[in-house]
Every structure is written in C-alpha cells, then in structure tokens.
Amino acid sequence: MKQKPIYVELPIRASLEDVWKATQDPTRHQAWDLRFSSITYLPKEKGEPQSFLYKTNIGFGLSIAGWGESVGSHQSKEGSKTSSLRFGTDQKLSLIREGRGYWKYTQQDEHTKFLTQYDYDVRYGFVGRVVDGLIFRPMIGWATALSFDVLKRSLEKGESSQSQYLRFFISVLMVAFFSFVWLYHGLVPKLLVQHPEEVMMIQRTLGLNQDLASLVVQFVGIAELMMAGLWVLYRKKRQLFLIQCVLFPMLTISSIIAAPHLLNAPFNPITFNGALFVLSVVGFYCSKDLPTARSCTRRRI
Known part of the structure; x- marks a missing residue:
C-alpha cells in the first residue's frame, strides 16, 4: 500500500520575502x-540547481549524511513562490533512499501561507514500508510540523529557534520524569508492596485503624496512577505543573506532621518533595507558549 505524501501548512504573520530568506x-x-x-x-554556476549536503544527528554518536538539490524556484502571477528539491542518501542506516518535494509561499494580506509536500522511497522492501508507515513517516511528519511552528514563532515573536527547542525538550523531559514519579510511587510502595510507612502515615493523619488505612493507601495509589496518566494524556501540561507547585508543599507539611522521624532519613520529605517542587516551578515557566505541531494543517484541504 502506497503511503500518502507528507503535507504541512501554516500561516506566518510575516512577509513572503522574510519567510523566503529564513528558509532559503x-x-x-x-x-x-x-x-x-x-x-x-x-x-x-549561475543558472544551475543549488546542490547541498546535509547531516542529521540521530543520537549515540550516529548521524546520517545525504545530498540535496534545489531544482529551481519561480514566482507565479499570483505572487507566490515555489522551491522544489530532491534529496537522498546512500547510507544504509537511513530508511529514506531518495525523495522529492517542494515548498510553496503565498502572500495573503499580512500573512504568508507556507506549505510543503514531499515523499520518498524507502529501503528494505516490505519491512521498510511497514516501519515507515507505522513509525517513521508519522514521526518525520510531526518533526516537520513542529519545525514549521518554530519558524513561525521565530519570525512573529523574535524568540530564537535554539531557545524554543531548549524549552520544548526540557518540558518533554519533565513530563516523562513526573509521569514516571507518579507511576512508581502509586504502583510500587502503595499497590504492589504497600510499604508500612505509607500505612502508618495515613493512620496518624486520619486516625484510622490499620485495615482502613491500608484501603486508603490503595486508593491513593490509584489516584497517583491516574496522575501519571494525566501527564501522558492531558494536553495542558502547564496546568499540571501549577497544580504540583501547590501540591508538593502540602505533601511536605503533611508528611512532617504524620512522620517527623522521616526527617532523619537519607531521602526525606523535605529534600525529595522540595526537589519536585523546584522542578515543577521550572517546568511551569519553561512550558509557557511552547511550539507545537498541532498548529499546522496536516492534510490538504
């Protein structure tokens, strides 16, 4: 089954020439x-296609190097510009063998509609096509859309691309971290093992007997698993960072009241919850107005 070409479009509040310069x-x-x-x-030479070399770092010291050729650009009567290109690589590490596509720029009042469509041939036959359809093509389409939004914000708001990506990946890392923290603390010490300290703190805080305290600990564990799920599924991450900025000081105070002897432990409520509070504050400020692939149109209308 042939895959659909990747298509990404978004309006940029800048002149066509400014968008052209930023992309060329x-x-x-x-x-x-x-x-x-x-x-x-x-x-x-003058009149010849523009050839270029590109390199993409993929982590663990590995990179993919390839070639490209801008086969021409022209300006239509409607005031739009188009830049077409071919690209490819001989490296077996790359799923892409060779591709082709174009960028189109159309002035619309105070905006420039910037769009791309491209497609490529893959290596490794049927296996390559399956991996491309399930993983690689959605991933590179997402990367294209995210990049377009970074470009848009750079031209409209003046924030550098490097700063945007730094904030974006710090936020992604923190989302993964907090999801793991809530998952681990809800699952391991409350549901799978149910550590005695967890039951004891509930007993002292709420004045319950051991059986009821154990049941409450299980409910708290389930609530923490739900919080881990929110970090994965809920789109408005900044609200979750804000909730934690309030929640972690409250948890610290309640832990000190319920189990003051834990203050002598190597990993105690003050240092642990304090670190989570600081990370929540950093995440709250880093996650403001992040670039997003969702701002782009991904299907040709």
Missing part, C-alpha cells in the same frame, strides 16, 4: 528545522 538561507534553515543538524550549500 542554509544557516537559518538548519537552526529551525529539527530534521537537519547541518546544511552546507555547494558552489554553483
């Missing part, structure tokens, strides 16, 4: 485009 200059392009770590234009 290789230094500026590599700054906002998540798909490339470096882009190097090669010398060319």
